[in-house]
Amino acid sequence: MAKRLLSWNDLKTLQKELTKNINPKSRWIAICEGTGCRVYGCLDVSKALEQELQKQGLNNVKIMHTGCHGFCERGTLMVIHPEGIFYSRVKPEDVVEIVEKTIKNNQVIERLVYVDPQTSKKIPYEKDIPFYKFQKRMLLGQNQKISPTSINDYIAIGGYQALAKVLFEMTPEQVISEVKTAGLRGRGGGGFAAARKWESSRKASGEPKYIICNADEGDPGAYMDRSVVEGNPHSVIEGMIIGAYAVGSSDGYIYIRHEYPLALHHITEAIKQAHEYGLLGENILGSKFTFDIKISRGGGAFVAGESSALMQSIEGRVAEPRAKYVHMAEHGLYNKPTVLNNVETWANVPLIINMGSAAYGKIGTENSKGTKIFSLVGKINNTGLVEVPMGVTLKQIIYDIGGGIKQGKKFKAVQTGGPSGGVLPADKLDLAVDFDRLTEAGSMMGSGGMIVMDEDNCMVDVAKYFIGFLQEESCGKCVPCREGLKRMFEILNKITDGKGEESDMQTLDDLSQLLNDGSLCGLGNTAQNPVLSTIKYFRDEYEVHIRDKKCPAKVCKALIRYQINKDKCTGCYLCFKNCPSNAITGQIKQKHEIHQDKCIKCGICYDVCKFDAVTKE
Amino acid sequence: MDLTKVDKILTNHKNDKAMLVAILQDVQDEFRYLPKEVLNHISKSLNIPLPEIYDVSTFYKAFSLKPRGKHICSICMGTACHVRGAPVILETAKTHLKIEPGQNTPNMQYTLNTVNCVGACAVGPVIQVDGSLYGNLTSMKTIQLLKKFEKD
Numbered sequence: 001m002a003k004r005l006l007s008w009n010d011l012k013t014l015q016k017e018l019t020k021n022i023n024p025k026s027r028w029i030a031i032c033e034g035t036g037c038r039v040y041g042c043l044d045v046s047k048a049l050e051q052e053l054q055k056q057g058l059n060n061v062k063i064m065h066t067g068c069h070g071f072c073e074r075g076t077l078m079v080i081h082p083e084g085i086f087y088s089r090v091k092p093e094d095v096v097e098i099v100e101k102t103i104k105n106n107q108v109i110e111r112l113v114y115v116d117p118q119t120s121k122k123i124p125y126e127k128d129i130p131f132y133k134f135q136k137r138m139l140l141g142q143n144q145k146i147s148p149t150s151i152n153d154y155i156a157i158g159g160y161q162a163l164a165k166v167l168f169e170m171t172p173e174q175v176i177s178e179v180k181t182a183g184l185r186g187r188g189g190g191g192f193a194a195a196r197k198w199e200s201s202r203k204a205s206g207e208p209k210y211i212i213c214n215a216d217e218g219d220p221g222a223y224m225d226r227s228v229v230e231g232n233p234h235s236v237i238e239g240m241i242i243g244a245y246a247v248g249s250s251d252g253y254i255y256i257r258h259e260y261p262l263a264l265h266h267i268t269e270a271i272k273q274a275h276e277y278g279l280l281g282e283n284i285l286g287s288k289f290t291f292d293i294k295i296s297r298g299g300g301a302f303v304a305g306e307s308s309a310l311m312q313s314i315e316g317r318v319a320e321p322r323a324k325y326v327h328m329a330e331h332g333l334y335n336k337p338t339v340l341n342n343v344e345t346w347a348n349v350p351l352i353i354n355m356g357s358a359a360y361g362k363i364g365t366e367n368s369k370g371t372k373i374f375s376l377v378g379k380i381n382n383t384g385l386v387e388v389p390m391g392v393t394l395k396q397i398i399y400d401i402g403g404g405i406k407q408g409k410k411f412k413a414v415q416t417g418g419p420s421g422g423v424l425p426a427d428k429l430d431l432a433v434d435f436d437r438l439t440e441a442g443s444m445m446g447s448g449g450m451i452v453m454d455e456d457n458c459m460v461d462v463a464k465y466f467i468g469f470l471q472e473e474s475c476g477k478c479v480p481c482r483e484g485l486k487r488m489f490e491i492l493n494k495i496t497d498g499k500g501e502e503s504d505m506q507t508l509d510d511l512s513q514l515l516n517d518g519s520l521c522g523l524g525n526t527a528q529n530p531v532l533s534t535i536k537y538f539r540d541e542y543e544v545h546i547r548d549k550k551c552p553a554k555v556c557k558a559l560i561r562y563q564i565n566k567d568k569c570t571g572c573y574l575c576f577k578n579c580p581s582n583a584i585t586g587q588i589k590q591k592h593e594i595h596q597d598k599c600i601k602c603g604i605c606y607d608v609c610k611f612d613a614v615t616k617e
Numbered sequence: 618m619d620l621t622k623v624d625k626i627l628t629n630h631k632n633d634k635a636m637l638v639a640i641l642q643d644v645q646d647e648f649r650y651l652p653k654e655v656l657n658h659i660s661k662s663l664n665i666p667l668p669e670i671y672d673v674s675t676f677y678k679a680f681s682l683k684p685r686g687k688h689i690c691s692i693c694m695g696t697a698c699h700v701r702g703a704p705v706i707l708e709t710a711k712t713h714l715k716i717e718p719g720q721n722t723p724n725m726q727y728t729l730n731t732v733n734c735v736g737a738c739a740v741g742p743v744i745q746v747d748g749s750l751y752g753n754l755t756s757m758k759t760i761q762l763l764k765k766f767e768k769d
Binding site: 035036038039040072073075217218219220221222223226258259260261296297298299300301302313314315316317318319375377378379383384415418449451453457462465466469472473475557578580581600601602603604607608 | 634635636637638639641642672673676677678679680694695696697698699700701704705708709712713732733734735736737738739740741743748750751752755756757760
């Protein structure tokens with residue numbers, strides 16, 4: 001059992017204790033154990049490394065099992081300090097060589113060094129890699145220095161100092177004013193000023209007041225919050241306690257998706273540790289302030305990410321949103337004043353207190369301060385999480401950091417803001433990314449999903465995807481959303497099936513207006529964005545589907561067919577053997593044939609054919 | 618059916634009606650689905666009308682009112698996976714297992730599900746089998762993966 005910290009001094013002493021034996025020249029290894037790297041088998045690499053170090057008697061070399069580093073494309077990631085040598089795609093079989101050459105003899109292993117896809121140059125040090133160099137990793141950077149299950153690691157890098165400063169040197173009003181001056185806007189989607197919510201909740205009557213962290217990251221294609229909760233759970237907890245002090249709240253909730261088991265495990269562990277140190281519970285750090293956090297697991301409903309629906313869910317009911325004229329800050333959870341912010345917003349709070357609002361306010365644009373984490377995914381070379389100051393352009397994110405489009409293909413569009421956002425075409429690449437510019441362009445910041453698409457993606461299919469997603473996730477309370485989305489989905493299906501009519505685009509436009517006017521919450525209000533933005537920027541693609549019954553990107557199943565070129569087919573049997581739907585017939589060494597009625601268009605025949613005999617039209 | 622396990626879950630949540638979602642989650646962890654008898658029992662114990670419990674248990678995607686197979690295979694349909702070919706992966710899995718999402722294979726070896734993003738977007742298309750993630754899938758790899766779990 002850890003010793004309770006009874007004062008700020010206790011915390012300072014503990015930090016000194018934890019850092020006194022750290023020699024900046026000593027060797028330590030950071031291994032990324034985030035979700036992406038786990039898919040690549042990082043836990044086997046960690047195990048192999050531990051065994052090898054022990055075998056070699058290198059007990060003084062510390063392994064740091066960290067959360068997500070962000071460069072998920074290259075997993076498993078390993079950074080060897082103090083030099084900061086960066087190895088990627090590390091496999092357990094590389095470990096013996098790493099220990100022998102790099103750990104023992106300071107040699108860099110060329111084979112494991114990152115090669116810049118654009119210049120073909122080898123870059124051995126993490127700090128020089130473009131993916132990292134052009135970012136400003138105020139939040140994500142901490143992930144690489146700590147083990148998420150160790151509160152001591154967090155305290156060693158200065159964790160909970162912001163909380164102590166707030167408790168002992170600032171009044172709640174000063175905290176709110178500091179957050180207001182810093183210009184912190186909610187990172188969950190709407191971009192609402194955090195301090196304004198805090199202020200109204202502080203002034204509202206009703207006890208207890210609640211603080212909620214929305215970790216129900218439902219936006220498909222976005223995983224920033226997952227990585228923050230998994231990799232640095234204490235930063236979220238610290239932010240929430242500071243918020244609670246400012247608002248005058250004693251009860252907090254973290255509402256977390258059940259699809260994120262590792263994040264749930266780490267936040268549960270972190271809350272337990274914070275309790276043991278007296279950083280949560282009664283009389284935090286010996287002050288008069290008391291605050292506690294409970295965990296509420298989501299049930300797998302996208303709409304539960306909407307603030308009022310989320311509160312319904314915590315209360316044990318179905319997650320249906322309610323009208324917005326009743327402010328959550330005054331009548332929220334259990335009808336009491338409630339402040340809800342998302343993971344990234346809370347994690348920014350300790351930063352603001354530590355840096356001071358003036359320094360924080362220098363980062364970003366006039367009305368969008370600080371950094372934003374984006375989940376840069378899709379058809380991009382360097383997929384992963386990137387943190388940039390607001391105001392950088394899409395081009396900088398996609399090309400300088402993201403390394404451009406996969407396989408040298410042509411950029412077509414980038415989708416931001418999840419199902420409520422829109423797509424932006426190539427001529428918008430110079431757009432500065434902040435809350436207001438993205439909205440003006442017909443998309444939105446959202447929680448930070450950034451899905452890059454290339455020439456092989458069909459924009460009608462993308463619109464259909466989002467509308468399909470939303471109609472499935474609509475809670476059904478408002479008729480325009482429930483029925484309107486269904487009709488829009490039907491129309492888009494019709495178009496992608498090659499049965500579209502000229503009038504369909506007008507009908508889509510009309511329904512979009514209806515949804516916007518007649519829905520209570522953001523899910524319905526903004527559902528038209530994916531459709532309207534694709535029509536606005538890629539009208540010709542819709543027209544080709546409707547008029548010519550063709551899908552230019554060769555995506556829409558009903559409009560493509562796989563065929564076997566009889567001149568090239570050698571009868572090797574490979575496609576026949578692998579076809580999951582028995583759609584291919586033919587004898588060995590004789591020409592094969594694909595039967596369109598049975599073909600599910602999975603493309604296996606196309607992938608396995610060694611003679612380019614399968615064509616896709 | 619062992620209802621004492623349910624009572625224990627209810628006690629853990631202090632028989633609090635507001636904890637219904639959490640209670641149902643614990644029940645599902647214990648029984649792998651939400652059996653009718655258990656829902657009846659919760660209804661009586663907490664004095665919540667049964668339709669209200671059904672309302673909650675059918676609203677959230679995490680809950681299943683039917684028994685589920687030995688392996689739960691969830692295909693990620695998030696945007697990042699979608700643009701990298703998730704619909705084709707789903708089609709392949711459906712054809713291979715000969716079931717639709719939400720169904721079990723007749724031998725109860727598999728339940729096929731879709732999930733709206735598991736947050737492993739960098740390695741899409743992704744399939745989650747029994748909580749473990751498998752990434753960078755193609756139709757071929759999907760069939761190989763499904764075959765692996767068919768026998769154990």
